[in-house]
Amino acid sequence: MTKAELTPELQNPIGVEEEWTPPMPPTDLIFDDGEPLESNRHRIAMNVLIAAVHEAFAGRQDYFTGGNMFVYFSSEQARNRDFKGPDFFVTLDVDGTKERQGWVVWEEEGRYPNVIVEFLSPSTAREDLGHKKDIYERVFRLPDYFVYDPFAPDSLRGWRLTGQGYEELPKDDRGWLWCNSLGFWLGTWEGTLQQETATWLRFFDGEGSLILLPEELAKIERQRAEEALSELEALKARLREKGIDLESL
Numbered sequence: 579m580t581k582a583e584l585t586p587e588l589q590n591p592i593g594v595e596e597e598w599t600p601p602m603p604p605t606d607l608i609f610d611d612g613e614p615l616e617s618n619r620h621r622i623a624m625n626v627l628i629a630a631v632h633e634a635f636a637g638r639q640d641y642f643t644g645g646n647m648f649v650y651f652s653s654e655q656a657r658n659r660d661f662k663g664p665d666f667f668v669t670l671d672v673d674g675t676k677e678r679q680g681w682v683v684w685e686e687e688g689r690y691p692n693v694i695v696e697f698l699s700p701s702t703a704r705e706d707l708g709h710k711k712d713i714y715e716r717v718f719r720l721p722d723y724f725v726y727d728p729f730a731p732d733s734l735r736g737w738r739l740t741g742q743g744y745e746e747l748p749k750d751d752r753g754w755l756w757c758n759s760l761g762f763w764l765g766t767w768e769g770t771l772q773q774e775t776a777t778w779l780r781f782f783d784g785e786g787s788l789i790l791l792p793e794e795l796a797k798i799e800r801q802r803a804e805e806a807l808s809e810l811e812a813l814k815a816r817l818r819e820k821g822i823d824l825e826s827l
Contacts, residue, residue, distance in 0.1 A: 584632055584754065616699040619728045620665070622772050623697050623779055627666045630781045630789045633764070643668045648680040649689065649691065651717060664710075667691040690718040692759040695779070698727040711737075715744045722759045731766055731777035762789065 624645040631643045648663040663680065669691045683690060696706040702804060706725055714720040719739060736755040737744040741742040747755045754765030763782040771778060772789075781789045790798070817823070 602789060616701065617728070619668055619774060619776055620697045620699065622774060623667050623726075623728045626791065627695060627781065629791050631760070633792060633795070634781065634783070634789050635758075640672065641668060641670050642672050642674045642676075642678065642681075644678070644681070646668070647678075649683070650680060651683045651690070664691070664694040665697045666695040668693045670759065691720060691781060693722045693724075693757060694718075695724045695726065695764075697779075698725050698730075698733060703727070711744070715739065722757050724755065724757070724764055726779045728776060728779070734764070734766065734779065736764065736791055752786075757781075 594752055628643050631641070635641055643666075645666040646663060647667075649667070660706075665738055666680070669681065669686075669689055672686060672689055696702070696710065703725075711723065714723050715737075717797065722736065722741045723739075723744070724734070724736040726735075732753075734749070734753065734755060736747040736757075738758060749755055750763075752765060754763045757764050760781070761784060763784070763786065765780060765782055766777045767780040767788060768777050769775070783789055788805055
């Protein structure tokens with residue numbers, strides 16, 4: 579006779595209450611759904627925001643930023659595979675050096691992202707403005723949520739969490755929105771990035787200056803070096819006119 583066939587009294591003859599343990603969260607999590615981003619522009623737009631945060635927070639290790647990654651927040655959601663990750667997010671006051679394939683809330687001491695940006699497309703807009711937004715508001719209690727369609731320059735919208743739920747943020751006279759969690763403006767910028775010209779979503783500091791990307795900073799440094807070399811050559815030429823040859827000194 580198996581234990582399951584015994585009466586409750588025989589299964590536990592001395593009447594000791596068995597300690598209940600909660601079910602373990604899933605360990606076979608999927609971190610790649612195999613689906614590419616909507617377009618090359620969507621991919622660039624995501625990477626631009628990630629790179630800007632890294633540049634603005636250079637030297638800090640108390641944050642994590644990522645994109646197109648799963649955020650797992652419940653065992654049920656993990657089992658059903660019913661929720662895809664945000665296009666861009668930032669979580670503050672965490673160990674940024676920890677290796678992660680995705681964001682698993684129960685492995686992060688219950689921490690949820692502070693900021694999320696979703697890049698809209700015809701196939702995702704309804705979800706991003708409906709079901710996802712509702713989860714971010716009710717479950718994540720996400721402080722700052724933004725949406726933007728890289729193919730529609732006037733599509734930027736944002737919400738800030740209040741005690742009554744999400745309150746839509748007003749744009750300033752530049753059409754920008756303030757991201758309180760990061761202390762940055764989120765606005766549009768026209769230009770060419772990675773060989774594609776578009777109106778991009780960019781971060782600006784509190785003074786309104788564009789947070790430059792590594793490649794933009796490198797370009798400025800090259801220009802400064804070229805200008806310095808040009809000034810040096812001009813100085814050498816003027817000295818040679820006066821009979822002074824620096825090369826012979």
